Amino acid sequence: MKTTGEWLEKEIGPRISDQLDIGGIDRRSFIKFAASMTVAMGLPVGMSGRVMAAIEEESARPAVIWLHFQECTGCTESLLRSTHPTLETLILDMVSLDYSETLLAGAGHQAEAALHESMERNDGRFILVVEGSVPTADNGNFCKVAGQTPQQMLHKIAPHAVAAIAIGSCASWGGVQSAAPNPTGAVGLAKALEIEGITKTDGSALPVINLPGCPASPYNFLSTVLYYLTLKQLPALDAKGRPQFAYGRLIHENCERRPHYDAGRFAQEYGDEGHRKGYCLYKLGCKGPETFANCPAIEFGDVGGNTWPVGIGHPCFGCSEQGVGFHKALHEQADVTSVTPPSMFPGIFAEHGGGISAGSAALAGAVAGGATVYALGAYDKLRRAEKAEATEASQQD
């Protein structure tokens, strides 16, 4: 994986720190933001200085080409409509968004020209962000931008990117379009690259970071980018290509309703007593036990006050999990793939007390010893009696 920062060195735009005042953000808020993002990335708090520096570093503005395939633009929208718009704006300013069908001011040939211009200028250095799935049926004719199918666009653009981010469940593994019967043959970005055999120009595989979710949590996108900027490498990914800092744990593991699950208290139906009391939603079909995401930790929608699906009494839908969201029915019970905390489950064979102790061993030893001494003593007396008897017998004989 190409992780060196050489491609970052180019002067792209104004320093971010100069824009703080323009954006109406004081220094204090900015430091707080940097610190919280550091934690979100799973980095030590002490590294927030480095994160801040990365944000402020003017040369740290990679070019981004943002493609929309089969999607609803919900990921872009949620990114823009987060409750800290100013900061998000800054972050968008932080990257050089050279091409985005949604956000680009220009249109038509002008936009296409910007795309070509950026690709040429940042060849092998830009980040490709893909939103939406790739239709594989009918040569991808279901989705065309500027007369090109997603496949054609990927063939043209992807080999020149340094890395790709698949934002949202559609780009990650097909999302809602891939739900049965999947008329368009929708697949995620990684799968599409594999089918089309697209690699980087040098023949190496194009790294793809999946940020599933419907929509993807904007913070996970921001954290991923910042991670890249700070450490100049991709974050650690799990087997499904998701950043571990965001998707390392099941929703079930950090869920605020987990104690109810552990105590066997379940809402049996919507609106019943258990539901009103905030019991576990497992029986209503909560997919938390098989869905990996950090929703319970950072919540969703940035409103605070426990606003995320499970928090407001709706079972997790499993939007960010392959084969769960859009594939399983809402009410269907989840497969509990992993069990925590394990220390509360005894093994099959429990250890019990009742073994030997020093005192009982000593007592048993004393009894055995006493008996032996006694037996030997008795034997001695009998032996002497026997001998005397024998002597006497021989004397008489």
Place this chain on the structure above:
Amino acid sequence: MSERFRPIGGRLLTPHFYFLGLLLLIAAWFIAKRFIFGIGAVSNLSDGFPWGIWITYDVVTGTAIACGGYAMALMVYVFNRGQFHPMIRAALLTSVFGYTLAGASIIVDVGRWWQLYNVFLPQYMNLNSVMLEVALCVTLYTVVLWIEFSPTILEAMQAKRWLRNLRHFLFIAIGLGILLPTMHQSSLGSLLIIAGDKVHPLWQTNIIPLLFLLTAITMGYAIVVFESLYASVNLRRPLETPLLSKISAVIPWLLIVYLVLRIGESVISGDILFLFRGGSEPLLFMLEVALFVYVIRNLRDEKQRVRPTVLFWTSLAVLLGGALYRFDAFMIAFDPGPGWHYFPAVGEMMITIGIVAFEIMAYLFFVKMTPVMMVGLGESGSAVGLSGASSGKRPTATASDRLSGQTRGEGGFPPRAVTSA
């Protein structure tokens, strides 16, 4: 008027008697603790090992050791070996206390002792239960034993009319006194059949009742020999070597039958292959067999059999071997599954030790205060057994007599009346 039983007299309250009393007091403290705080407070008994040393020793082994009365009754009354009659009271004495205290320790062991009488209530009886058979049999036999033993007490009380009436009906008690142990000593083995795989295959067998019965009878003869030697060593009783020798002559045959049955059965069933598996069980099995083989070898030899030391070690080996068999089957080779452990706790052992101490104290009391021992065994040749038993050999009286002076170097009864418990 050939036989006379006499109290042997002597000082009862010797230092050793006090020591036994101390053990009894310690046991009493633990027993009180058990009844106030529950069984778990003094024992290591668990749900995996619900039966520990109380059942294994006090009941299963204790009553087997107390089979002296049964074994001797079998010999005297069924096989009409009248020459052993002199030994019957001492044998009955060990039996009566062995069984009575086994019953007493049951009260300590069972959890709901205040309902023990349910065993006798017809509406509760479960006729499928081996335990019910054991419980009823042991209880009844304990009563029978007291009846069998009562002439001794009545004689001491000089209640002659009672004595005479009793003598006329004693044969019924004697008959019962043989039937009941035959039933429950075998059933003590049958108790384990239902435990199935928890008992190691080298011990778990369908003929376990027969094996338990055989070893119980053998242990009965061994305890008679051992008890007589104990009396000789500690109570300055004359050696009864010829009689003991004759009793011991029976032991190897019983053991041979036992070993043939046990090993034969495990060969037929294939369980013998477990001898070649790991663990301590094969070693314990070998140890049991080795003890019995040692006994068979020595007691089959007529020259060895007349030596008191050989009688001492062989009787001890039979008792140890029989006890080990029971300990193995009930405790050591009993495995309720992974994670369960058992070794008797201090309090648990102290209660058992206290019960044994009480048994010895009671034995000493009765031997010294009531007519248990036969007098005149050697002095006049009037005792039934001796004249025949000497079998050409010169009476050993003089030799032993002289010897006692040599070894002891002290006259009189009391000083070393009880050398050790």
Place this chain on the structure above:
Amino acid sequence: MSIDRRNFLKGLAVGAVSLGAGSVMGPAVARPAKELAPGAVGILYDATQCIGCKACEVACKEVNDLPPVENPALGQAYGVEGVWDAGDDLNSRTMNKIKAYPGLQAVEASRADAVLAEPTVGGPKADAVSFVKRACMHCVDPDCVSACPVSALTKNPITGIVQYNPDACIGCRYCQVACPFNIPKFEFDKTFPKIVKCQMCTDLVEAGGIPACCEACPTGASLFGPVAELREEGHRRLAAEPGSRIEYPIHSLDRDDTKVATVAQYTPRIYGETETGGTQYMLMADVPFEELGLPKLSDQSRARLSETIQHTLYDGMVAPALLLGGLVFAAYRNTRDERARADNEMGDEPDAGASTAKAKQPKAQAQSKEGRRL
């Protein structure tokens, strides 16, 4: 000596024949195996559906009014006292226990990879994870019921539930020795202890309800119903294609509550269908049953063997009665002298008196006479 030997072997042969008869004849006249009670109800536990939520444990504790279990280690660590699920095994305060295979270390280790593993299709794996719910098996032919001397444990003639009557129990704990599953627990820590075991919420069932554990189970892993129908249900699951999705009833067979779930690669039989003569609590899993601590057992209960041997020996008390007759006769014949002497002694006062006189002064007389002393 030869006389003794001969006589003894003779006597021994008699005993051996009468006793040995039982073991030899046993199989021929074995007590018939017990049949399922007419209205036998049971629980089918499907480990592949269990999510380890312990709802059944909580419900069991609530319904049976069982106190929490003390856990000193947890208490020290978190300041909690009486943690309801902290016991690591069935005990006298826990009739129902969820355990995890392969134990906690392995579960922790496999957690990171759990999501990578394909759904459990393809047979039991070395790294398989499973729960198991341990409780009374309610055997069709229970060893504990056979063992109990005072009928404190009985099998309900209609529902087949193994019930406990503390008023009868003497606390001998033979049921614990007999039970192949180590189910009955005893209150070793109480002054007035009882045996504690699952009684399948007899009161609830008789009132038309279902056991608390099945009522609480959200997934149908614990499913209540008539035993015969539960066996059918189990075989339906075994017959289903692994990986396919089928309906699973929840709570009780006669309710509408169902769910759809993926069929696992089951260990291809129902534990408890034949074990120890069949049990009314049955288990299914996708790991071998031995791994879940369920012992390999014969199709016949030990109770059947034990009762066969015992009843052969004591059939109608005929053998003991005959033996007693012989023994009493022998004793009568061989105590003739003693009885005669007893009569003599009554008539022969001086002699008897002398004997007691001697008894009273052993030192003076006996000591001088008893020569052979050690």
